[in-house]
Amino acid sequence: MNKTFHSQIMKMYETVRKNEELKLKNRKMEIKKALPQVIDIENEIKKLSVKLSLIAIKPMDNKDAAINSIKNKMIDLKMKKSELLVSNGYPMDYLSIIYKCDKCKDTGYIYTKKCDCYKRYLVRVGYENSDLKHLLDKHSFKNFDINYFSKDFYQGSLSPRANMERIYKSSIIYVEDFKNHDENLLFYGNPGTGKTFLSHCIAKDLIDAGHFVIYRTSDDLISNLKDAKFNNNTGLYESLVDCDLLIIDDLGTEQLSDFSKKELFNLLNTKLLKDKKMIISTNYALDELSSIYSERFTSRLFGNFTLKKFFGDDLRLKVARLKRR
Ligand SMILES: [Zn+2]
Incomplete structure (x- = not known):
């Protein structure tokens, strides 16, 4: 703790x-x-x-x-x-x-x-301390606007909108059925295609339902892992491992060092062994991840995560354009 x-x-x-x-x-x-x-x-x-x-x-x-x-x-x-x-x-x-x-x-x-009620307080405190708090008012399923996604075909047969509709629906099921599955998700694809937004939507609903969710950018996560290791902050490590859902945003943007790669692998592995769920998002393509990380890391990732590919135009540019009008 x-x-x-x-x-x-x-x-x-x-x-x-x-x-x-x-x-x-x-x-x-x-x-x-x-x-x-x-x-x-x-x-x-x-x-x-x-x-x-x-x-x-x-x-x-x-x-x-x-x-x-x-x-x-x-x-x-x-x-x-x-x-x-x-x-x-x-x-x-x-x-x-x-x-x-x-x-x-x-x-x-x-x-x-520790009493059962302790966990409920932990959820609340975890949330109050998370970077999510201010974002989640805006980033919820309710505010998810599918119309931002293009209906034009893109990279083959599926349009970004049709693809997003599928991912959106499966995310809602992911949340509703959260207690009964141990599914991990890997959101990957080019920047600005809704990966972070959707992971926020999932986080918000799960937190509202009383689950203990930790959200970290991969850079912050590495800082946490350093803190856990070198300052002997075992409580921090335990919460990263034991939380109901750990969301790692922007994998690949952290400082890549032997330490970060090793500790990231250890955390991933420990969580998988304990059936603790994760959602990871990254702007990298799968082959790029393979070239950045060790084979044992990516084989865990590709083997134990449901892969969700995001594609389309950069929505952040599109939203900014629309706002300027
Ligand atoms: Zn109690």
């Missing part, structure tokens, strides 16, 4: 708890005015509970009987308190703290194990 992510999540739990404690305090003040006898009962219960813990550590005769007697008194008082609250129109647990997660009582942990 990323250290800064972790401390952010712990702060979120703290805020949740503080808010709930404040709400409880206000409810108590309300009851103090409306039903002061309930607060008297609460105080009595508190006194008995102190008495109980004192007896438990004190050597004495008939200890069990004394303990039972106090316990029974406490039960009676609690019942009386609930009855008073309910008969006056308040919920029975009006004077209890309300947890967002009953399992971990908003601490994130059950003993030393």
